[in-house]
Amino acid sequence: MNDTKAVNVTVSGKVQGVWYRAWTVEEARSRGLVGWVRNRNDGTVEAVFAGPAGQVDDMVEACRRGPKHARVAGVAVAPAGYPSVDGFEQRATY
Numbered sequence: 001m002n003d004t005k006a007v008n009v010t011v012s013g014k015v016q017g018v019w020y021r022a023w024t025v026e027e028a029r030s031r032g033l034v035g036w037v038r039n040r041n042d043g044t045v046e047a048v049f050a051g052p053a054g055q056v057d058d059m060v061e062a063c064r065r066g067p068k069h070a071r072v073a074g075v076a077v078a079p080a081g082y083p084s085v086d087g088f089e090q091r092a093t094y
Contacts, residue, residue, distance in 0.1 A: 006082045
């Protein structure tokens with residue numbers, strides 16, 4: 001597992017109400033990542049991505065674009081612990 005990593009990502013801009021979470025689930029699963037995504041009460045979207053380092057990096061770059069109707073203003077990335085989930089899930093707003 002030397003080539004794995006986990007990151008916490010916070011995406012700001014017009015990212016709620018534009019299918020961002022569902023898009024994130026599809027994109028993360030297609031890359032074989034584990035983790036979760038949720039809306040936050042402050043209007044951002046937060047996610048944890050874990051898996052092969054290259055796939056995680058690719059997912060972070062995809063978050064900078066987002067789905068068609070999103071308008072991403074910023075993406076903050078920080079190291080994270082490996083999540084204790086199977087697969088990738090959408091969580092309730094926090």
